[in-house]
Amino acid sequence: MTDQPAAEADQAKFEISFRDFLEGVHPSVQRGVRDVWHTVRYASGGTSRYITVPPLRLHCDECDGEHWFRGQDIQIGDRSGSSIYVNYTCSDCQKQRKIFSLVVTTSDDEYGAAFVYKFGEYPQFGVPVPNKVLRLFDGADAENFKKGRRCESQGLGIGAFAYYRRVVEKHKDDIFNEIIKVCATLGDCEDLIAELEAAKKEKQFTTSVEKIKSGLPQGLLINGHNPLLALHGALSLGLHSETDEDCLQAAKDVRVVLADLVEKMSTLKQDNAELNSAVQRLLKRKAKADPNGA
Numbered sequence: 001m002t003d004q005p006a007a008e009a010d011q012a013k014f015e016i017s018f019r020d021f022l023e024g025v026h027p028s029v030q031r032g033v034r035d036v037w038h039t040v041r042y043a044s045g046g047t048s049r050y051i052t053v054p055p056l057r058l059h060c061d062e063c064d065g066e067h068w069f070r071g072q073d074i075q076i077g078d079r080s081g082s083s084i085y086v087n088y089t090c091s092d093c094q095k096q097r098k099i100f101s102l103v104v105t106t107s108d109d110e111y112g113a114a115f116v117y118k119f120g121e122y123p124q125f126g127v128p129v130p131n132k133v134l135r136l137f138d139g140a141d142a143e144n145f146k147k148g149r150r151c152e153s154q155g156l157g158i159g160a161f162a163y164y165r166r167v168v169e170k171h172k173d174d175i176f177n178e179i180i181k182v183c184a185t186l187g188d189c190e191d192l193i194a195e196l197e198a199a200k201k202e203k204q205f206t207t208s209v210e211k212i213k214s215g216l217p218q219g220l221l222i223n224g225h226n227p228l229l230a231l232h233g234a235l236s237l238g239l240h241s242e243t244d245e246d247c248l249q250a251a252k253d254v255r256v257v258l259a260d261l262v263e264k265m266s267t268l269k270q271d272n273a274e275l276n277s278a279v280q281r282l283l284k285r286k287a288k289a290d291p292n293g294a
Contacts, residue, residue: 014113019054026125026155030117037112059127062093080106126153132262141167157248164254172205182268219268227261
């Protein structure tokens with residue numbers, strides 16, 4: 001009779017799917033992974049194990065966005081603990097490749113579980129920093145932000161957080177200026193603009209955000225929440241009192257929220273510019289059709 005608690009404890013070792021491991025776990029990490037392999041039975045009675053290569057949602061440089069990548073299952077026979085390369089190709093452009101270097105130590109678990117160590121991947125782990133974000137910073141700090149992204153990709157939380165916080169603190173005025181441009185474009189944001197101008201006089205990003213009491217325009221909110229408050233919460237983390245894992249999560253939060261804010265600001269300015277151009281063209285057309293203003 002199977003010891004149920006022991007069986008459940010053993011299964012708990014394999015807490016992540018193979019797809020989630022490949023997409024979301026940085027290199028130099030081993031995890032217990034489920035759904036890694038399956039058995040093929042031949043008519044001769046023999047069997048062989050295959051690595052089950054799942055479709056992945058990854059960034060494609062060729063397509064400049066997130067797309068599906070697919071590969072082919074890999075026969076490993078009875079080998080276990082050997083290094084393998086898993087090759088993927090973007091399903092859309094058929095040009096961009098993604099390669100994972102792994103060591104897969106299979107088990108006899110019926111769910112295809114294995115211990116998987118990720119040596120590395122090419123292109124490197126993680127989504128590149130959007131150019132719209134990098135344009136907020138000058139050359140040296142844009143490179144520092146990319147260094148933070150590389151630290152994050154390697155699971156170096158303290159390093160990633162330190163780089164991100166340094167750059168955001170140094171360029172808080174640039175972030176506020178971009179929000180002011182959006183407010184000026186949309187109109188009816190005088191109180192918020194005044195608070196943003198006052199906030200620029202503070203030295204620290206967290207202190208400056210505390211000066212802003214007015215809400216941001218609806219189009220800049222993330223699921224109804226103020227992104228500046230989200231950045232404030234992440235950047236308030238005590239670098240010397242938190243674990244590397246906590247710093248890693250905070251660094252990721254800073255990057256994701258900042259990227260979303262920059263994208264929303266760009267979209268609002270572009271949409272409003274297009275709208276203004278359209279209105280001007282219509283007014284000119286109306287003036288030509290009715291020169292007397294009747």
